[in-house]
Amino acid sequence: MRFTRLLNFTKLYRFGKPFATDATVIKPEEKDLKNCEKVNYFDIKVKENKTVLTLNLDYEDRIYGLGETLGGLNKRGKIYKLYATDDPVHSPEKESLYSSHPFVIIDKKFGFFIDYPSEIIFDIGYTKFDEMIITINSKDFDLYIFESKRALEVIREYLRLTGIPYIPPKWAFGYQQCRWSYPDAKTIKNIANNFREKGIPCDAIYMDIDYMKDYKVFTIDENKFPNFPEFVSEMKEKGFNLVPIVDPGVKIEKKYDVYEEGVENNYFCKDEKGEEFVATVWPGFTHFPDFLNPEVRKWWGEKYKLFTDLGIRGFWNDMNEPSIFFVPERLKNYLDKIYELKNKEVGLEFFMIKDKILLLSNNRDDYKSFYHVTPYGKYSNDQLHNLYGYYMAKATVEEGFEKIIPNERYLLLSRSSYSGHHRIATIWMGDNMSWWEHMLVNIRMLMSLNMAGFFYTGADIGGFGANSSPELVVRWMQLGIFSPLYRNHSALGTRNQEPWVFDENIEKILRNTIKLRYALIPYLYSEFFNSINNLKPFISPLFFHFDDKISKEVEDQFMIGNSIMATPIIQPNARGRYVHLPEAKWLYWSASNFKERNMKIYEPGDYYIKAELNEIPIFIKENSLILLNEEEINYVNEKPIKELTVIGFVTGSAEFTYFDDDGETYNFKNGKYVKINIVVKKTENGYNYEIEKDESEDFVSTVERIKFEIYDEKGNKHTQIFEI
Amino acid sequence: MRFTRLLNFTKLYRFGKPFATDATVIKPEEKDLKNCEKVNYFDIKVKENKTVLTLNLDYEDRIYGLGETLGGLNKRGKIYKLYATDDPVHSPEKESLYSSHPFVIIDKKFGFFIDYPSEIIFDIGYTKFDEMIITINSKDFDLYIFESKRALEVIREYLRLTGIPYIPPKWAFGYQQCRWSYPDAKTIKNIANNFREKGIPCDAIYMDIDYMKDYKVFTIDENKFPNFPEFVSEMKEKGFNLVPIVDPGVKIEKKYDVYEEGVENNYFCKDEKGEEFVATVWPGFTHFPDFLNPEVRKWWGEKYKLFTDLGIRGFWNDMNEPSIFFVPERLKNYLDKIYELKNKEVGLEFFMIKDKILLLSNNRDDYKSFYHVTPYGKYSNDQLHNLYGYYMAKATVEEGFEKIIPNERYLLLSRSSYSGHHRIATIWMGDNMSWWEHMLVNIRMLMSLNMAGFFYTGADIGGFGANSSPELVVRWMQLGIFSPLYRNHSALGTRNQEPWVFDENIEKILRNTIKLRYALIPYLYSEFFNSINNLKPFISPLFFHFDDKISKEVEDQFMIGNSIMATPIIQPNARGRYVHLPEAKWLYWSASNFKERNMKIYEPGDYYIKAELNEIPIFIKENSLILLNEEEINYVNEKPIKELTVIGFVTGSAEFTYFDDDGETYNFKNGKYVKINIVVKKTENGYNYEIEKDESEDFVSTVERIKFEIYDEKGNKHTQIFEI
Structure with missing residues (x-):
């Protein structure tokens, strides 16, 4: 093994000759790698081409990370097998999902990242209560150890190593409606019209596999979508982004251009005999593009022009584990x-x-039987299995968007991913179920994925598989206002979940819920950028902020940014829930409507709070501020924000930095943004307000007015308006 | 429809000509049934041979009952299809399990029971938030309406109608170890020896399907169990009850007596053509005994002699939905x-x-294709589908035990059941999973099944399917001390769950946990009998005892008897949990060991309480008492109880009635029991103790000494010993 020190407190141990995965943005120089004998923390044994790392766990050790995995937020007590798979039933015993993020934090001790692109099994206090046993299916891998006792520092270092998180366009913070499937233009238009007619804001409608002609990637079924370009513009005019799905499997069909080009140029993965590997997925028999080959990525990336030329800026790359029926x-x-x-x-x-x-389906032996031609040689898919989704995204982004729509931001969801993916795109959480239990999975995964750099992510709100009840959709949509990706999605054959499909009362609750989300966008968008700038998770567990004992155990509450704590209702028939309020005092907003602000002050402690079906519990931390846009909008970019409402709970001093830009480009990197720094200080008789604007010539803020609504220790409201 | 009034506040509405199911012990006289036009509460419509009952739900309505079903304790928000099925994956979206208990309570309004033995679908606020829609697959059924606003009164009336709950032998309150499978005598002996050598109490070991010769019911594989009678005695001597499984499917095999007798006498269900119906289950091709035929029951019941003659008193009737591969x-x-x-x-x-x-598997059309010959005519299994498990139990009990071991109590678990089954036997909760989520299902189902009269019941502790972690087994075993049936069970191919399979520390925790259970048996057994006498659930939700708003929402705490509230830890890695302490003050016992009593007084309220891995939270209600047997025993009947420890939290006056009998017969019905009435009253300076013994000549109490350990308002302990 060889060793070098990287960054502030990161040590790299290189075992054998690992495949260069692209996970990290910082690569060690060969010359800096020195031979070494021992690794701190771990007992390491090689057994029949596998490497086993063992680590003793103390009774009180809490383990975090592993990105997209089931189990608790604290990962202890379960086996996790990182080997990308398309398993549509996320029941608690499942060990593998779609993605692999082999990054682990042992709170108060250290963190580590194993850069290895095939199977790693993490047995965390499962076989033995007091041992973590990691089995790597190889002798060749990189082990990065982050030597900090502070989880937040470990994450920051991991992000320094693997790159700054991806930033979607601003409209991606709006509400998004999906369904497998809205099969034709007519259906989508109806859905879109419903949103506008019913006054329910919405920014995106997804196109699932049925928009394609016979499920052929990069085709559009003209029967279902006559004059597609016009349809796209029409939708755009109404404020809707269309988000088409893209699958990797290319249908084997003579004269189908993508197929013909692929075969002609040897772009598809081949089997042992050197023939194109055949797998069956939605289109029937298909070939898989070899995204590990740079030429293939170039070819594939350009294909997105079909959509980007029409103004489409949102995509979801699906089935890229790759799934094999x-x-x-x-x-x-x-x-x-x-x-x-x-x-x-x-x-x-x-x-x-x-x-x-x-x-x-998804048989491991099949993954062993087809090959990638990489710049570093030929490898079976099994050897690099966990990279396919990432390299598909790399094709989409680096060879697609960066060339065909340079400087334009895009929404790119992928189902499969590997560490580092978070730099160029994101993922959604795959095919969950309309189970109450999956709301908790959603919450835990938001936090774990944020630790792995996926700041912008989310689950299928309301649940994808199985049928949902009106109450489940309401409660999940309420949770969703705190999910960066706010997408309602449901599967073929299950009950519809659009906001109006239940009854008038439910529709009213969902309208108010979505409007509350839109009102919160200035806060969310600003804090999202603040998180990126600070390399600090946007969605985070309580113990990242507070050091008391109970905060470490709470897995069903979370902070979004620095001011808001979400405590969603995730039990059926509950009209309230327990909340832990650590350390500070809290301003409780039982929000049924963004306009009605029923505020109450809570002392630190543990409470059962009430929340009727139409109420969303929002806790605002003492001495912090949030922002609202109180103007009603149908979609994010409909109207410039002219007035901001600052709500705060201030007993001393609170500060917030509002951020805005065009929401569509990377011009913010060249200073084209506005920042408004807002400070509220308690004085003897009231409050002192400071507003400091930092804007460039090229990007002038539209905000003309700031309204303050500040609550004092007694819950009394202090208002003030400033024209700026 | 015809109508009559029964009991105190029960109304029977008879629709058409229902099949006489045997669910009720009180039958109306034909002459009392008067024509009637309307039913209160429900809107009733007949649609194509189905009857649809609709009931408006108010926003605050809470719905309870339905016995063995998934979903919340409050059943609102889900569809339940009562049609017995063998589904081994109890994921949240499932609508059917093994049993059918069509008894519903609308809290603060009324209750009802639909006596109909085939499919009933309860859509409770699922399709429409504010409607309960009940679809009965027939025009012939009995609808009983219990007109009381009090849930406990509704239950009492339901039990008056359907019969007093079954009472198992006392040893059934001990710990029971199961596994699919301990395949031979040698394995079972090892398991038994382990319990005794390790000092872990245990009263029963189960024999799953592998004890039979080729899965043939009422056979014993002589190779695996040579000299079975001797083996049974040997186990009995060590204090172990063997509990063999009995499946209904009779293997088609020439010369196999059960098969030959069945064919000869037309005891098996026949198909349309009048030929024996063939279904495949464990033994391969089998016939199903027609338990609806009284002659068949007589024949079948006698078969249990094979076991009872050897002294076996415990059985589990499995696969009796009937399951069809x-x-x-x-x-x-x-x-x-x-x-x-x-x-x-x-x-x-x-x-x-x-x-x-x-x-x-379990295809409905197959259930339509075979027939029962009942005293009331010939019916397809589909028409009477939900009765098969009950009638198998009826055969076992009424034609078996009552005749071959009259006056001896038995443990009889069944997988499938129908309302009324609780009179003669009980059920376990079927094939659950080693999922944390299934601990909550266990808790909710304990309460719902108790409402349906199944006072003695339980789930597979540690979970049947899937692998369990050491922590899961610990927490579930801790929950299990409050489960009337305390049976650890796990499936073929999954991780073993015996108390010693993890590590020494886990073994120690589990030993202490099981010992705590044994110490509590005097309390549990007494309260069980008190529950039977009062027709009041043994395990009950908080809102049966307390009327505050939060108590109505709590679904993860429960009362066992009248003095103890259980608040089990059901989250991974949790070292505590939220508890709701209603109304009264509570004495909190954080029990890691029955001997160490770390007591603390809690005021009513909501708390986060700590519970390390080895700690079981036990709350004792203000002004109530519990009993402990502090002598260490290996099994329930090992030693007579000489000393009782009374623990109480008394601020005014508290009373408890200790009950004991031989634990094995029904002689208690003839006065052969002892009751010791214990009263503790706070006086100015301390406590006043009253002990009143009520024993018959034929049954003299072994208790010689009563130790009091009474805590006052400040948590001070007051001790006192009385020889009696």
Whole structure:
């Protein structure tokens, strides 16, 4: 093993000759790598080409990280297998999801990142209560150790190493409506019209797989979407971004250009015999583009022009684990075994038929049987398995957007990802279920993914699979106002979840909920940028902010930015919940409506707070401020913000930095933004307000007025208006 | 429809000509049934042979009952389909489980019971937030309406109607160890020896399907269990009850006596053509005994002699929905469709193969295709589907135990059941999972099943399917001390869950946990009998005891008897939890060990209480008493109880009635029991103690000494010993 020191307190231990994954933005110089014998913290053993790292855990050790995984926020007590898979049932025993983020924080001790692109198994206090056993399926990997006892410092260092999080366009903070599927232009227009007619704000409508002609990537079914360019403009005019899905599998079909080009240029992954590998996914038999090959990425990236030329700026790359329904050869072998039963009496062979068919999908042996041609040589997909989603995104962004729409921001969700992905795009949380339990999974994953640099992310609000009840959709939509990605999505064959499908009262609650989200966008957008600037998670657990014992255990509350604590209702039929209010005092806003502000002061402590079906509990931290845009808008960029309302709970002094820019470009990097620094100080008789504007010539703030609504220790409201 | 009034406030509405299910012990006289036109509360419509009952729900209405169902304790917001099914994955969206208890309580309004033995769908505020829509698959059913606003009164009336709950032997309150499978005598002996050598109390070890010869019911595999009678005695001597499983499906095998007798006497269910219906379950091809036929029950009941003659008194009737893996004809049709694919290229037909195989098991059409010959005529299984488990139990009990071991108590668990089953036997909660989420399901179901008269019941502790972590097993075992049935069970292929399989520290915690359970048995057993006598649930939600608003929402705490509130830890890595302490003050015992009593007084309110991994939170209500047996025992009947410890929190006056009997017979019904009435009253200087013994000549109490350990308002301990 070789060793070097990187950054402030990061140590790199290089084992063997790892594949260069692109996870990090800082690469060690070969010359700096010195031989070394020992790694702190871990006991390391090599067993039959696997490396096993063992670490003793103390009773009180709490373990965080691992990005997109199930289990608690504290990851202790479960096995996690990082090997990207398309499993649509996220039940608690599942070990693998779509992404791999092998970054772990041992709170109060240190953190580490294992840069290895195939299977890693983290057994965290599961087999043995007091051991973490990490099994890496190789002898070649990089182990980065972050030697800080502070979780926030560990994360900052991880982000210095792997890169600054991706920034979506501002409209991506608006509400987004999805469904598998709105199958044609007519349906989408109806959905769009419904939003506008019912006065429910919305910024994006998704196009799931049915918009394509026979599920062929980079095609549009003309029957369902006649005159697609006009349709896109029409939607844009109404303030809707269309977000088409893009799948990697290319249908095998003569004369289909993407297929023909791919075959002609050897762009597809090949099998052992050097023939194009065939996997079955939505389009039927397909080939997989070899995104590990730079040439392939160039080719693929340009394809997005089909959409970007029409003004489309939002995409979701799906199925890129890559998901495999089955490989024809394996299915054939399976069926042959069934054919052998013909003319025989079939008894408990039934279980062979039943259980083995499940092994046909996403079979590891299939991933071993096709290859990538990388600049570093040829590797089986299995060897680099966890990278496919990332390299698809790299094709989309670096060879697509950066060339065809340079300087324009895009929304790019991917299903699969690897560490480092957060620099160029983000992910959504995959195919969850309309289960109350999945709201808690959503909350925990928001925090874990933020630790791994995915500041902008979210789950399918209301749940993707299974049917939802009106109450579940209400409560999840309420949670969603604190989710950076605020997207309601549901699967084919399940109950619809658009805000108006239940009854008038539910529609009213959901309208008010979404309007509250829109009112909060100045706060969210500003804090999002502040988080990026500080390399500090946008969504974070309480213990990042407070050091008391209970804060360390709370997994169903979270901070969004520095001022707001969310305490969503995640139990059926609950009309309230327990909340932990650490350290500071809190201003409690039981929000049923952004205009009605029923505020109450809480002392630190533990409470059961009430929250009727239409109420969203919002806690504002003592000596902090939030911003509201009280103007009603249909979509984010409909109207310039002329007036900001500052709500605060100030017993001493509070400060907030409002940030705004065009929301669509990277011009903020060249100073084209506005920052308004707002300070509120308690004085003997009231409050002192400071407003300091920092704007460039090229970007002038539209804000003309700032209204203050400050609450004092007794809950008394102090208002003040400033023209600026 | 016809109508009559029964009992105190029960109204029966008879629709059409319902099948006489045996659910009730009180039957109306035909002459008392008068024609009537209207039913209070419900809007009733008949649609194509289905009857739809609709009821408006107010925003604050809380709905309870439905016995063994998923969803919240408050059943609102979900669809429940009562149609017995063997579904081993109890994920939140599932609508059906193994049992049917169509008894519903609308708190503060009324209750009702629909006596109908096939599919009933309860859509409770799911499709419409403010409607309960009940669809009964028939025009023939009995609707009982209990007109009381008090939930406890509704339950009492339901139990008056359907019968007094079943009472298991006393040893059934001990710890029970199960596994699919301890496949042979040697393994079971090892398990038993482990318990004794490690000083971990245990009263029962289960025998899962592998004890049978080729899964043939009422056989014992002589290879695995040589000299079975001796083995049973040996186990009995060590204090272990063996509990064999009994499945209804009889293997089709010439010369197998049960099969031959069944065919000869027409004891098996027949198909449309009058031939024995064939279903595949564990033994392969089987026939189902027609338990609806009284003759068949007589035959079947006697079979248990095989076991009872050896002294076995515990059984679990499994697979009696009845579960069907597949019916040969349906499998054949399915396979024929697959065979047609031979020599064709198979594409998305894959989904036909994959999805349709799941429809082969427990297919409703199969239940329509076989018949029962009842005293009231011939019915398809589908028409009486939900009764099969009950009638199997009826065979076991009324034609078996009552005749072959009259006056002896038995443990009889069944997987499937119908209302009324609680009179003669009980159920366990079926195949749950080692999911943290299923601890909450366990808690909710304990309360719901208690409402339906299943006072003695429980879930598979540690979870049946999936692997468990050491922490999960600890926390579930801790919850389990408050579960009437305290059985640890796990499935083939999953991690073992015996108390010693993890590490020494976990073993120590589990030993102390089980010992605490044993120490509590005098309390549990007494309160169980008190519950039976009062027709009041043994395990009950807070709102049965306290009327404050929060108590109505609490679904993860429960009362066991009248003195103890359980607040189990059901989150991973939690070292505490929120508790609601209603109304009264509470004595908090953070129990890591029954001998160390770290007591603390809590005022009413809401708290975050600490509970390290080895600590079980126990709350004792103000002015109530609990009993402990502080002698260490290996099994319930090892030693007579000589000394009782009374722990109480008394600020005014508290009373408790200790109950004991032989624990094995029904002689208590003839006065052969002891009751010791204990009263503790606060006086000016201390406490006044009253002990009043009520014992018969035939049953003399073994208790010689009562130790009092009474805590006052300040948490000061007052001790006193009385020889009696």
